[in-house]
Amino acid sequence: MSRFSELKDLVTSLEADFEKFYEKKNQAAGTRIRKGMQDLKNLAQDIRKEVQDIKNEE
Incomplete structure (x- = not known):
């Protein structure tokens, strides 16, 4: 779930620049x-790969 937090933080950090x-x-x-x-x-690509790897392990 930390990857999701990292994603949210990145989007939030761009708000002022937008x-x-x-x-x-x-x-x-x-x-x-x-x-x-x-x-x-x-x-996002890294997260997609991580999710796919986890799915394939099961």
Whole structure:
């Protein structure tokens, strides 16, 4: 369940940058969002693999 917490923390950490980018047009925030979304993608892929491995063990 810690992986889920890690996922939530990552999404929450991006919230301020989303506001800065979409409301204030801050370009640096957009760069941070793109990096965060790439990290999110990688984390999601790792979780998918972990779940599949656990399913296959049973």
